[in-house]
Amino acid sequence: MNTLRMAWLIAEKDLRVEWRTKEIILTTALFGILVVILSSLSFYLNPTMSRRVAPGVLWVAIAFAGVLSLGRSWGRERDNDAMRGLLLSPVPRPSIYLGKWLSGFILLTAIEAILIPLVAIFFHLDLTPLAWPLAAIVGLGTTGFVAAGTLFSALSARGGARDLLLSVVVFPLIAPALLSAVVATRELLAGAPLSETFEWLRILGAFDIIFLAGGYTLFGPIISD
Amino acid sequence: MSIDFNTVRTEAVTKLYGLTRALAGVDAEFQAGKVTVIEGPNGSGKSTLLHILAQEARPSSGHVLYNGRKIRRGRLRSRIGVLAHQSMLYPDLTGDENLRLFSALYQVPEAPARIDDLKQRFHIGRFAERPARTWSRGQLQRVALARTLLGSPRLLLLDEPSTGLDNRSVELLVKAIKDERDRGSIVVVVTHDLGFSSEIADTVVRLKQGRVDTSTGEQGVST
Numbered sequence: 001m002n003t004l005r006m007a008w009l010i011a012e013k014d015l016r017v018e019w020r021t022k023e024i025i026l027t028t029a030l031f032g033i034l035v036v037i038l039s040s041l042s043f044y045l046n047p048t049m050s051r052r053v054a055p056g057v058l059w060v061a062i063a064f065a066g067v068l069s070l071g072r073s074w075g076r077e078r079d080n081d082a083m084r085g086l087l088l089s090p091v092p093r094p095s096i097y098l099g100k101w102l103s104g105f106i107l108l109t110a111i112e113a114i115l116i117p118l119v120a121i122f123f124h125l126d127l128t129p130l131a132w133p134l135a136a137i138v139g140l141g142t143t144g145f146v147a148a149g150t151l152f153s154a155l156s157a158r159g160g161a162r163d164l165l166l167s168v169v170v171f172p173l174i175a176p177a178l179l180s181a182v183v184a185t186r187e188l189l190a191g192a193p194l195s196e197t198f199e200w201l202r203i204l205g206a207f208d209i210i211f212l213a214g215g216y217t218l219f220g221p222i223i224s225d
Numbered sequence: 226m227s228i229d230f231n232t233v234r235t236e237a238v239t240k241l242y243g244l245t246r247a248l249a250g251v252d253a254e255f256q257a258g259k260v261t262v263i264e265g266p267n268g269s270g271k272s273t274l275l276h277i278l279a280q281e282a283r284p285s286s287g288h289v290l291y292n293g294r295k296i297r298r299g300r301l302r303s304r305i306g307v308l309a310h311q312s313m314l315y316p317d318l319t320g321d322e323n324l325r326l327f328s329a330l331y332q333v334p335e336a337p338a339r340i341d342d343l344k345q346r347f348h349i350g351r352f353a354e355r356p357a358r359t360w361s362r363g364q365l366q367r368v369a370l371a372r373t374l375l376g377s378p379r380l381l382l383l384d385e386p387s388t389g390l391d392n393r394s395v396e397l398l399v400k401a402i403k404d405e406r407d408r409g410s411i412v413v414v415v416t417h418d419l420g421f422s423s424e425i426a427d428t429v430v431r432l433k434q435g436r437v438d439t440s441t442g443e444q445g446v447s448t
Contacts, residue, residue, distance in 0.1 A: 006330065013318070079315070080311050080312045080316055081309065081311035082313055082315050088281065088302060088307050090302040090303040090330070224298075
């Protein structure tokens with residue numbers, strides 16, 4: 001209970017800072033919007049093709065926006081060496097991980113809430129009937145992406161390589177989850193029933209559990225000297 | 226469970242960073258109600274020793290004993306306060322928000338009263354309603370000191386706390402250190418500022434190349 005309460009304090013602090021500065025939302029959403037617009041100009045041919053291209057564009061925009069967002073969120077922990085203050089406090093290490101995961105998840109979900117309608121507009125897709133299954137795929141994909149990203153962002157925040165390390169390590173690690181998310185979204189947009197995408201959802205769910213459990217367990221040892 | 230202790234002793238503590246030996250067998254004892262100042266040239270291991278006392282870093286060999294006992298790393302975090310050159314405050318939060326956050330993380334009982342008391346003690350006025358990034362160095366360090374003392378630490382570790390402070394802020398800092406000493410805390414200060422050191426030190430330990438070179442004052446440290 002204490003672990004969750006402490007995690008919420010850390011997440012609430014991140015969200016309060018973001019509410020005040022709007023820095024992450026503005027910069028990453030603008031970047032994501034640019035990816036969507038440029039991709040639609042390059043790849044949009046007809047409604048049939050758009051259903052095959054849009055999932056890739058959506059997940060590329062989410063992945064890049066996610067890495068930027070996580071990098072900046074942990075960058076704030078570097079300012080004034082605030083991370084050290086957090087690590088010196090008696091907060092359980094898993095609480096720090098869970099708190100940073102939660103704020104990262106909420107921020108990336110907010111960015112996705114901008115990107116998904118934009119993809120629908122620029123690729124001429126009616127996503128309204130698919131809203132719930134799409135939300136499930138995006139939610140599961142985001143959970144695992146942020147779980148892995150949070151762990152390695154922490155490493156990069158403590159180390160010297162920072163954002164470079166984050167991109168180099170996170171993308172190969174989350175590749176299977178990202179591929180599952182893209183294929184599941186593509187199947188969904190192609191008109192496959194939810195039962196056919198269910199296998200991909202199970203893979204995504206398994207990745208989420210592995211990444212979350214791994215992050216929860218490994219965060220303390222990784223972040224400590 | 227709250228753990229209390231009156232002494233902190235390092236026994237043959239060494240610390241290696243790769244091939245670099247930051248500490249080479251430091252034996253020292255720090256006592257409650259005493260201010261120990263650690264001096265030494267750059268690279269002599271002062272900050273490394275402080276990191277180890279704060280349980281931020283593990284010694285490569287040797288032990289740190291609290292009241293003569295080894296205590297598992299992490300169990301003392303609520304009893305240790307660290308003030309460094311960097312404030313460790315969130316620049317986009319106000320002073321009040323920073324203090325409220327850390328009082329919650331330290332689970333300070335009756336936090337609002339404790340925060341008010343510390344704000345009064347360190348002359349933290351209206352500026353604390355603005356984000357920390359807008360403050361002067363002195364204001365930042367005063368709030369950082371309040372943050373450090375929120376949990377009433379038993380072991381207070383200060384790393385170059387007077388750097389960049391004006392006279393008034395240094396006076397407040399000196400008074401705070403003496404108050405904590407009188408309260409019975411174990412106070413360890415790393416500083417290059419000889420004037421500041423002479424005002425607060427009960428014991429001075431001089432480190433050289435990772436070893437205790439000399440020590441002066443009462444009992445404190447063995448060479």
